[in-house]
Amino acid sequence: MATRDPVLLTPGPTPVPPAIRQAMAQPMIHHRTSEFQAILKEAGTGLKEIFKTAQDVYILTSSGTGAMEMAIANILSPGDEALVIRGGKFGERWAEICEAYGVTVVAIDSPWGTPLDLKQVSAALAAHPGIKAVFSTLCETSTGVTFDIRGIRKAMGSSGALLAVDAISGLGAEPFAMDEWGVDVAVSGSQKGLMLPPGLAFIAFSAKAQEAATKSKSRKYYFDLALAKKAWADTDTPFTPAITLIIGLVESLKYIRSVGGVDKLIARNQAQADGIRKSLLGLGFEMYADPACASNSVIAAKVPAGVDGKDLLKRLRSQHGVIIAGGQGKETGKIIRIASMGAIGPQEIKAGFDALEKVLSEMRGKVPDHA
Amino acid sequence: MATRDPVLLTPGPTPVPPAIRQAMAQPMIHHRTSEFQAILKEAGTGLKEIFKTAQDVYILTSSGTGAMEMAIANILSPGDEALVIRGGKFGERWAEICEAYGVTVVAIDSPWGTPLDLKQVSAALAAHPGIKAVFSTLCETSTGVTFDIRGIRKAMGSSGALLAVDAISGLGAEPFAMDEWGVDVAVSGSQKGLMLPPGLAFIAFSAKAQEAATKSKSRKYYFDLALAKKAWADTDTPFTPAITLIIGLVESLKYIRSVGGVDKLIARNQAQADGIRKSLLGLGFEMYADPACASNSVIAAKVPAGVDGKDLLKRLRSQHGVIIAGGQGKETGKIIRIASMGAIGPQEIKAGFDALEKVLSEMRGKVPDHA
Numbered sequence: 001m002a003t004r005d006p007v008l009l010t011p012g013p014t015p016v017p018p019a020i021r022q023a024m025a026q027p028m029i030h031h032r033t034s035e036f037q038a039i040l041k042e043a044g045t046g047l048k049e050i051f052k053t054a055q056d057v058y059i060l061t062s063s064g065t066g067a068m069e070m071a072i073a074n075i076l077s078p079g080d081e082a083l084v085i086r087g088g089k090f091g092e093r094w095a096e097i098c099e100a101y102g103v104t105v106v107a108i109d110s111p112w113g114t115p116l117d118l119k120q121v122s123a124a125l126a127a128h129p130g131i132k133a134v135f136s137t138l139c140e141t142s143t144g145v146t147f148d149i150r151g152i153r154k155a156m157g158s159s160g161a162l163l164a165v166d167a168i169s170g171l172g173a174e175p176f177a178m179d180e181w182g183v184d185v186a187v188s189g190s191q192k193g194l195m196l197p198p199g200l201a202f203i204a205f206s207a208k209a210q211e212a213a214t215k216s217k218s219r220k221y222y223f224d225l226a227l228a229k230k231a232w233a234d235t236d237t238p239f240t241p242a243i244t245l246i247i248g249l250v251e252s253l254k255y256i257r258s259v260g261g262v263d264k265l266i267a268r269n270q271a272q273a274d275g276i277r278k279s280l281l282g283l284g285f286e287m288y289a290d291p292a293c294a295s296n297s298v299i300a301a302k303v304p305a306g307v308d309g310k311d312l313l314k315r316l317r318s319q320h321g322v323i324i325a326g327g328q329g330k331e332t333g334k335i336i337r338i339a340s341m342g343a344i345g346p347q348e349i350k351a352g353f354d355a356l357e358k359v360l361s362e363m364r365g366k367v368p369d370h371a
Numbered sequence: 372m373a374t375r376d377p378v379l380l381t382p383g384p385t386p387v388p389p390a391i392r393q394a395m396a397q398p399m400i401h402h403r404t405s406e407f408q409a410i411l412k413e414a415g416t417g418l419k420e421i422f423k424t425a426q427d428v429y430i431l432t433s434s435g436t437g438a439m440e441m442a443i444a445n446i447l448s449p450g451d452e453a454l455v456i457r458g459g460k461f462g463e464r465w466a467e468i469c470e471a472y473g474v475t476v477v478a479i480d481s482p483w484g485t486p487l488d489l490k491q492v493s494a495a496l497a498a499h500p501g502i503k504a505v506f507s508t509l510c511e512t513s514t515g516v517t518f519d520i521r522g523i524r525k526a527m528g529s530s531g532a533l534l535a536v537d538a539i540s541g542l543g544a545e546p547f548a549m550d551e552w553g554v555d556v557a558v559s560g561s562q563k564g565l566m567l568p569p570g571l572a573f574i575a576f577s578a579k580a581q582e583a584a585t586k587s588k589s590r591k592y593y594f595d596l597a598l599a600k601k602a603w604a605d606t607d608t609p610f611t612p613a614i615t616l617i618i619g620l621v622e623s624l625k626y627i628r629s630v631g632g633v634d635k636l637i638a639r640n641q642a643q644a645d646g647i648r649k650s651l652l653g654l655g656f657e658m659y660a661d662p663a664c665a666s667n668s669v670i671a672a673k674v675p676a677g678v679d680g681k682d683l684l685k686r687l688r689s690q691h692g693v694i695i696a697g698g699q700g701k702e703t704g705k706i707i708r709i710a711s712m713g714a715i716g717p718q719e720i721k722a723g724f725d726a727l728e729k730v731l732s733e734m735r736g737k738v739p740d741h742a
Contacts, residue, residue, distance in 0.1 A: 005398045012616060015401045024615075025396035027376045028387045028568060030694050061434050061570050065611035066593045078590070100592040190613060197399060197430050199570050199613030219449070219590060221471040222437045239434035239564060242570030243384060244395075314522065323401050 006321045007351045010103070011141045011169055011298035013191040013198055014342035015338045020195065023251040024244040031243050035233045039250055040114035046253030049261050050171060050194075051186055053178040053204050058228045060201040061242040062169035064189030067201035069097050070223035071135075071164045071185040075209050077217035078102030083161070085121070085147065088112055088140035089328045098135070101218055106131060107147055112143045112331070113300070133162040133184075134210075139170030142328040144289045144300030144337060146174055153182040162209050168192060168201075172262055172296035173341035175268045179226070180335035184209040188317075190245060193265070193297065194252050195342035199245045216225050219325065221370045256344075271341040272349060279353050280338075297341040300327075307363055309333040315362070320355035328348055377692045382540055382669035383513045384562040384569055385713035387619070391566065394622040395615040402614050408606045410621055415562060415603075420440045421542060421633050422557055423563075424575050429599045430620070431572040432613040435539035435560030438572035440468050441594035442535045442556040446504055446515070447579050448588035449473030454532070456518065459483055459511035460699050461537055469506070472589055483514045483702070484671070486664035492526035498710030504555075504585075513699040515660045515671030515708060517545055524553040532583040533580050538714045539563060539572075543633055544640045544712035549591040554676050555580040558647040561616060564668065565623050566713035570616045624716075629685030641667045641721060643711040650724050651709075654731055659706050668712040672699075673705065678734055680704040686733070691726035 008015045029035055040059070047057035056124060060066055070096075076082060082103050084095040087110035095105045106128050110116045112361040125131055139146045148184040153163055164185035167176055171186075172193025178186045185207040191198035205213065205225065213225045221227070256262055273296035277287060279300045286302035303309035309326055310333050326334040338352065379386045398406055411430070418428035431437055443465075447453060453474050455466040458481035466476045471590045477499050494724055496502055505527060507734045510517045524534055524691040535556035538547055542557075543564025554577070563572035576584065576596065584596045592598070598609040627633055644667035648658060653670045659671035674680035681704050698706040709723065 007402065008399055008401060010401050012611065013399050013401060021396040021398075025392040025503070027392075028379055028384045029377065030379060030381050030384060030696075033688070033694070061432065062437070062593065063432050063612070065610040066433070069593045097592045100595070101590050189611070197613065197615040198402075198611045199616060219472050221468045223442045223593070224471070239436040240383065240569045242432070242568065242616070244568040245570060245613070246600075317404070323404070325401075327405075365455075367701065 006323055007355070009325050009338050009344060009348060009352045010323050010325045011192065011337055011339040011341070012189070012346055014038060014195055014339055015348065016195055016197055016345045017255065019255070020248045020251040024248040026247070029243065031241055036243065039247060040237070043246055043249045043253065047202055048252070050177045050200070050256070052176065052180065053186070055178070055204045055206060056232055057202050057204045059246060060203065060223070061199065061238065061239070061240065062201045063198060064187060064201050065093065065165070066189035066223060067189070067203040067251065068093060068166055070155065070203050071187055072097050072101050072103065072216050073217050073218040073220040073223050074213040074225040075133055075162055075164070075185060075204070076101065076103050078133045079103070081106060081128055081285050083121070083124050083128070083131045083134045085107065085110060085116060085134070085136040085152070087143060087145055087147070088137070089142035090140055090168070094166065096136035113145060113289045115290055116147055116152070118148065118151045118155040121152055124159060125156060125159045125161065127209055131159070131161050133164055135164050136166070138165055138176055138294045139174055139297045140193055141169040141298055143329070144295045144298045145293045146170065146295040147293070149176070149183065150181050162212060167355070170295070170297050172256065172265060174295065175266055176218050178204060190249065194249065195339045196245060196248045196252055199242050200249065269340050273299055275342055276349060283357060298333050298337050298339050300337045303336060307360065309336065312336065312359060312363065315359045316355050317345040319359065322352050322355040324352065377694055378719050378726070379694050379711050380715060380719060380723045381694050381696045382563065382708055382710040382712070383560070385715055386719065387566055387709055388626065388714045390626070391619045391622040395484055395619040397618070400614065407614065410618060411454055411606055411608070414617055414620045414624065417621070418573055421624070421627070422549045422573070422575050423551065424557070425546065426575045426577060427603055428573050429603060429607065430612065430617060431574065431594070432570065432573045432610065434559060434569060435537070435572050436464065437594060438560070438574040439464060439537055441574050441596065442558055443472050443474065444589040444594050445470050445576070445584040445587050445596040446535070446556060446592040447472065447474050448586070451475070452477060452499055452501045452502045452689065453506060454479065454492070454502045455476070456481060456487060456492070456505070456507040456737070458487065458514060458516055458518070459508070460513035461511055461539070462508050465506040465537065470596055484516060484660045486661055487518055487521045487523070487575060489519070489526040492523055496527060496530045496532065502530070502532050504535055506535050507537070509536055509538040509547055510545055510666045510668045512540040512669055513702070515666045515669045516664045517541065517666040520547070520554065520665070521552050531582060541668050542667070543627065543636060545666065549575060558718070559732045561620065564712045565620065566694060567616060567619045567623055570613050636703035642712050643715070644670055647709055647711055647720060669708050669710050671706050671708045674707060678731065680707065683707065683730060683734065686730045687726050690730065692728060693723050693726040695723065720736055
């Protein structure tokens with residue numbers, strides 16, 4: 001990376017490698033051509049490998065929230081009951097969309113930064129046997145917590161409810177296996193582990209979820225699974241797709257294959273995340289997330305006492321071109337969040353920590369030793 | 372344009388100029404920064420000039436269809452009645468989305484390729500006084516017809532119905548003036564006159580439409596105007612936006628200003644469209660759209676007798692890299708459609724017609740004179 005380029009260590013968007021950017025900068029092509037059909041096919045095949053599913057993965061032109069809405073609007077109807085596991089801003093979004101669609105929400109409010117008490121899941125389902133779907137988050141970007149999806153599925157026991165997972169942050173960065181884990185709807189986005197610009201969302205439905213979709217009475221059009229399925233059968237999308245981003249997606253999938261596949265990428269992220277945690281502790285930060293549930297996609301840490309979190313972010317950006325994220329919602333100004341996913345590598349992390357060390361020393365009133 | 376590049380003469384996507392592609396290929400930036408806020412502000416200001424409205428123009432990450440859905444989902448409620456003017460594939464889409472949202476559709480089926488009989492509009496409103504909104508298309512891409520939006524507004528007389536216009540094809544390419552023409556909801560997309568890749572949609576609401584939106588009982592979230600308005604007040608979008616496409620949008624708006632503004636661009640398109648029509652007639656094509664309503668964004672022509680329309684398109688593409696569109700729906704194989712909007716200029720049109728002449732001669736069994 002050239003020194004003039006910003007160092008993006010945010011949990012979405014993540015940096016987009018030059019080869020992907022160049023692929024997207026080629027002259028525009030038309031989407032109703034055999035050339036684009038081949039691209040769409042390749043993208044679909046690659047996404048199935050990343051989702052670890054035998055189901056089709058539909059590519060949407062929307063942010064990840066659009067795919068979350070597609071999940072709810074297709075598997076539920078107004079008046080249905082759903083269990084939403086909330087432990088941060090994105091868990092809350094599941095509930096907001098459910099409510100917008102007239103779905104009654106039973107919520108588990110897992111304290112931010114802590115592991116989910118799985119007993120709450122079985123208890124909620126026992127108390128509300130009418131629950132038709134359970135919504136969870138793979139990696140809660142706002143807190144740096146990874147939820148135990150396999151544990152949730154197990155805790156659901158013999159409940160007939162569907163399990164829908166927001167894997168927007170986390171897919172391609174943390175272990176995830178849609179079919180093996182019994183996930184019925186998995187959604188993701190382009191700007192996280194897949195190292196693309198934002199603008200695409202992805203969604204896959206289990207056979208059971210597809211069956212439920214045929215019975216949904218929710219009103220929808222742009223996010224109608226039936227339209228997506230019909231078009232996909234002809235290697236097409238129901239509406240003009242974001243062509244350049246899908247071209248970039250194929251490059252990203254090629255890159256992931258070139259490094260040995262998604263599991264290798266996930267292992268690299270984990271090692272990086274461990275390194276980031278160690279460096280943060282060395283600089284006097286305290287981890288925000290309990291180690292039992294700490295994410296390897298995004299690492300959240302409490303801003304040390306006496307340091308102004310907002311000022312820290314501002315100095316990093318203005319003086320060093322290093323962009324990290326702050327806290328969201330009730331944690332605004334109190335935590336920082338550093339991503340370890342997608343194309344983020346040793347060079348970016350080193351640049352980020354060199355800057356962080358300098359800025360912290362400055363803010364604590366002393367010059368760093370090696371300055 | 373380098374000779375190896377394809378010549379894209381399709382009515383969406385249209386070619387994306389190199390300067391715009393390069394701007395989008397820069398290293399990724401984060402959307403919650405003052406840098407991106409400035410970009411968003413500039414994009415919003417430029418879009419108001421193109422829409423010719425004093426209202427805010429919201430930028431959506433979706434295809435144009437998403438903005439059409441946002442129009443319906445915000446100004447109407449299930450059980451409402453709407454008048455849809457259909458004269459091609461995209462007029463039909465308004466009706467499909469209305470039906471998906473439980474809106475009762477009164478339709479005017481204007482024969483494809485002909486001007487709308489405005490008396491039908493006043494008659495439909497008189498027969499159905501409960502109609503809450505009228506939906507029309509500025510330029511019907513599937514037929515190359517431009518609808519007389521001012522005429523429709525006039526024909527609506529004293530009806531209190533809202534007027535919603537799909538200006539996806541046509542905006543930046545044909546005259547359009549949201550406020551002056553009394554349009555209540557205008558929607559558009561990125562991949563037509565604005566010479567960008569597909570992936571962004573735009574929408575603006577009149578004061579009256581905004582008032583109606585506060586009363587809508589339609590369920591929505593991703594396309595909820597209230598969320599868009601709230602975010603926009605903070606120069607933000609409610610969900611992670613398609614950052615690179617918005618960076619491209621600012622470049623496109625700069626380009627439009629550099630050629631003297633949108634009216635100059637529209638005048639250029641009109642002159643080009645006249646030239647395209649003349650060349651097509653010279654090659655033995657017959658115009659598809661009645662001259663009284665012929666679009667200047669996309670020119671549709673009937674494939675000459677004895678020529679296989681599908682084969683024509685295939686030869687143009689495989690032998691010359693020239694991409695033009697065929698017919699859609701019932702006109703598949705029977706018409707061709709050539710765009711004259713966005714960044715399409717004399718060079719692309721010449722390359723297109725050189726190829727068209729050669730292919731036609733070949734197909735008619737003779738070699739062109741200048742071969």
